[in-house]
Amino acid sequence: MSLLHVKDMTHYFGGLRAVYQYHLTIAPGEIHGLIGPNGAGKTTVFNLITGIHQPSEGTISLQGKSLLGLRPHQVAASGLGRTFQNMLLWRHMTVLEHVKLAHYAQIQYGLAGAFFGSRRRNAEEARIEENAYRLLDAFNITRFADQIVTFLPYGVQRRVEMARAMAIRPKILFLDEPTAGMTPEELDQMIGIIRKLHDEFKVAILLIEHRLKFVMELCQRVQTLVFGEVIAEGTPSEIKKNPAVIEAYLGKEEVA
Amino acid sequence: MELLKAKTLSSPVAWRSGIRQAFADVPALAWLLGMLGAVLIEYLWGDTLAVMLYLPKVPPLFGATLVLKKPLLFPWALLYGLLIYVLPIGVIARVSAATANRVAKALERLPVSVSALLHLVLLYAVLSIWTENSDYRLQVSKLIMIAVMLTLSINVINGYMGEFSCSHPGFMALGAYVASVLTLVLFKDNRLFGPALLPESLGPFLFPLVLFIGGMAAAFGALIVAIPSFRTRGDYLAIISLAFLFIVKSAIENIEWVGGPRGLGGQPHWSTLPAVFAGMILCIWIINNFVRSTLGKALNAVRDNEIAADAMTVDTRRTKMVAFMFGAFWAGVAGGLYAHEVRHVTPGSFGIQMLAEILAMVYFGGLNSVIGSIVGAVSISMISEILKPLGLYKWIVVPLILILVMIFRPTGLFAFRDFNVRKILRHKG
Numbered sequence: 001m002s003l004l005h006v007k008d009m010t011h012y013f014g015g016l017r018a019v020y021q022y023h024l025t026i027a028p029g030e031i032h033g034l035i036g037p038n039g040a041g042k043t044t045v046f047n048l049i050t051g052i053h054q055p056s057e058g059t060i061s062l063q064g065k066s067l068l069g070l071r072p073h074q075v076a077a078s079g080l081g082r083t084f085q086n087m088l089l090w091r092h093m094t095v096l097e098h099v100k101l102a103h104y105a106q107i108q109y110g111l112a113g114a115f116f117g118s119r120r121r122n123a124e125e126a127r128i129e130e131n132a133y134r135l136l137d138a139f140n141i142t143r144f145a146d147q148i149v150t151f152l153p154y155g156v157q158r159r160v161e162m163a164r165a166m167a168i169r170p171k172i173l174f175l176d177e178p179t180a181g182m183t184p185e186e187l188d189q190m191i192g193i194i195r196k197l198h199d200e201f202k203v204a205i206l207l208i209e210h211r212l213k214f215v216m217e218l219c220q221r222v223q224t225l226v227f228g229e230v231i232a233e234g235t236p237s238e239i240k241k242n243p244a245v246i247e248a249y250l251g252k253e254e255v256a
Numbered sequence: 257m258e259l260l261k262a263k264t265l266s267s268p269v270a271w272r273s274g275i276r277q278a279f280a281d282v283p284a285l286a287w288l289l290g291m292l293g294a295v296l297i298e299y300l301w302g303d304t305l306a307v308m309l310y311l312p313k314v315p316p317l318f319g320a321t322l323v324l325k326k327p328l329l330f331p332w333a334l335l336y337g338l339l340i341y342v343l344p345i346g347v348i349a350r351v352s353a354a355t356a357n358r359v360a361k362a363l364e365r366l367p368v369s370v371s372a373l374l375h376l377v378l379l380y381a382v383l384s385i386w387t388e389n390s391d392y393r394l395q396v397s398k399l400i401m402i403a404v405m406l407t408l409s410i411n412v413i414n415g416y417m418g419e420f421s422c423s424h425p426g427f428m429a430l431g432a433y434v435a436s437v438l439t440l441v442l443f444k445d446n447r448l449f450g451p452a453l454l455p456e457s458l459g460p461f462l463f464p465l466v467l468f469i470g471g472m473a474a475a476f477g478a479l480i481v482a483i484p485s486f487r488t489r490g491d492y493l494a495i496i497s498l499a500f501l502f503i504v505k506s507a508i509e510n511i512e513w514v515g516g517p518r519g520l521g522g523q524p525h526w527s528t529l530p531a532v533f534a535g536m537i538l539c540i541w542i543i544n545n546f547v548r549s550t551l552g553k554a555l556n557a558v559r560d561n562e563i564a565a566d567a568m569t570v571d572t573r574r575t576k577m578v579a580f581m582f583g584a585f586w587a588g589v590a591g592g593l594y595a596h597e598v599r600h601v602t603p604g605s606f607g608i609q610m611l612a613e614i615l616a617m618v619y620f621g622g623l624n625s626v627i628g629s630i631v632g633a634v635s636i637s638m639i640s641e642i643l644k645p646l647g648l649y650k651w652i653v654v655p656l657i658l659i660l661v662m663i664f665r666p667t668g669l670f671a672f673r674d675f676n677v678r679k680i681l682r683h684k685g
């Protein structure tokens with residue numbers, strides 16, 4: 001049974017056709033890669049599925065339930081976690097606050113509880129905090145818990161963003177170029193982190209990535225997007241050999 | 257080596273850190289005891305000392321009123337402050353620190369509310385003895401506490417949530433007028449509304465309810481602003497809320513049965529010191545609870561990055577609506593208290609001048625901070641009292657302060673502080 005199913009998704013920005021007849025099927029626990037040159041429409045695919053934009057045409061469903069028309073926070077709460085290409089962290093908030101806040105949809109107290117500091121609220125806050133610390137541990141960032149994210153090293157910020165996305169208890173995690181701007185060592189670390197996260201939390205992953213090494217090591221299936229269209233699809237080694245891919249995408253960059 | 261030491265000790269920085277060290281282990285409880293001692297000393301010997309220091313009377317606000325009117329008396333007022341406040345507070349706090357620490361430590365085993373209550377009782381005692389001195393001092397104290405409520409409540413919107421709202425005086429006006437009309441109709445015989453419907457002696461018991469209804473009226477006004485402002489992303493709030501401020505003002509001016517531009521007077525004097533104090537403490541307590549809970553932290557996320565907030569399951573539209581109405585509610589309550597203190601409100605008093613003052617308070621004190629709101633409200637109110645003799649020119653100076661603050665310290669003096677009651681009341685040694 002598939003977890004996420006996208007069919008014939010098309011989107012225009014004014015006259016620009018950003019995504020055309022895109023399709024995607026992700027099975028539980030799968031790691032799926034999405035590659036393509038700059039401006040190919042990869043991030044737009046993420047934004048369409050997560051409800052930031054509504055597709056001009058097509059269907060999107062998660063476990064058989066349509067996500068069309070839902071607002072972004074509803075899509076997220078139904079089990080789609082994500083990170084952003086340019087890391088959208090909350091600059092005045094601590095690492096712990098980031099991960100705690102991503103429990104928002106799971107909070108079991110109301111406004112009255114928040115105003116008057118009810119016992120229920122305190123118990124809930126304690127539970128959320130405990131859970132948040134567990135995630136910080138998993139991403140090895142517990143020692144930064146009380147620091148404002150803005151002043152942390154880049155690699156740590158990346159991990160904060162992933163821990164935060166995991167706190168919403170996603171069924172699928174969308175990662176938009178998690179290694180952008182990373183050194184080769186940090187890159188190896190990130191492979192380890194994603195693998196661990198995948199094993200530990202049994203979450204399916206949709207991964208946008210530029211570096212082929214990363215995709216080869218992690219993904220079971222890879223799609224290549226060019227000008228909004230899928231031009232090739234298959235296992236990483238098939239993709240690597242596909243002449244259309246080499247011409248459109250890999251030809252311009254070193255094949256790692 | 258010796259020389260170097262002597263030199264550093266004589267520098268002001270060294271002095272400051274030296275003093276700080278000497279008082280590092282003084283808990284909040286000891287400071288309150290010190291203040292209690294100081295106000296008692298003033299109560300007993302303030303007049304005598306004032307005479308000895310060539311002052312016509314006890315300086316009501318630490319000499320603030322003298323600065324522009326009788327500048328030559330100001331040094332004496334400073335000396336008075338040193339002898340009556342600074343010295344006794346310092347000595348008593350130092351001496352009682354050990355005992356106070358023991359008490360504070362014992363209190364930590366009980367729920368934090370017990371300790372908080374004890375501290376509040378002391379604080380209230382300090383305030384009530386201090387304000388015995390003159391009606392002027394009493395009224396200024398009450399107005400400052402109301403200003404704290406206003407500042408903190410606008411901080412929820414402009415600071416914690418990072419939107420720019422200009423309608424706070426409008427919300428305050430709604431609260432003030434609704435509460436005033438209610439008390440006048442229900443509890444007072446008067447020209448506008450005829451005889452009272454209920455016995456006046458019942459009034460004080462229902463006063464909290466009246467204030468609450470005033471607050472709800474303001475929250476309803478906020479809903480009207482919020483619906484068009486928050487429907488789409490973008491900075492419409494500043495302009496819509498400013499329009500709302502003017503609409504409220506001219507609407508009231510045109511409603512004859514609440515007095516039109518002449519205003520509405522004759523409210524019973526129910527904003528007593530305990531009433532205002534309780535209102536302010538409740539306001540601080542509830543707002544602080546909210547902004548420290550995960551539900552309230554959603555405001556920060558909306559401010560820092562709305563798209564990320566959405567992606568982390570935060571219902572951003574609801575969050576904004578709730579926070580905006582919540583802030584407005586407290587402005588309405590503050591308005592009700594204000595009306596029952598000054599006992600004559602006019603639509604003109606809830607205009608752009610008041611907006612400038614409130615904005616100055618919140619941006620001076622510090623965004624996203626309870627302490628900042630208190631500091632801002634107190635200091636701008638004091639500056640305002642100092643500048644009173646300038647008359648109309650005051651309204652050049654206050655906006656100027658606002659502009660300077662926004663240039664040199666855009667988030668304010670004590671921005672982004674966590675107000676942790678447990679930590680504040682903790683023993684220190």
Ligand SMILES: Nc1ncnc2c1ncn2[C@@H]1O[C@H](COP(=O)(O)OP(=O)(O)OP(=O)(O)O)[C@@H](O)[C@H]1O
Binds near residue numbers: 013018037045085
């Ligand atoms: N909000 C928007 N409004 C208008 N055009 C947009 C918008 N977002 C993206 N586009 C355009 O859509 C196209 C696809 O952009 P997208 O960001 O999805 O590419 P990408 O594959 O993620 O590229 P990169 O590798 O550089 O991140 C680009 O031409 C871009 O300019």
Ligand SMILES: [Mg+2]
Binds near residue numbers: 042043044085
């Ligand atoms: Mg992109």
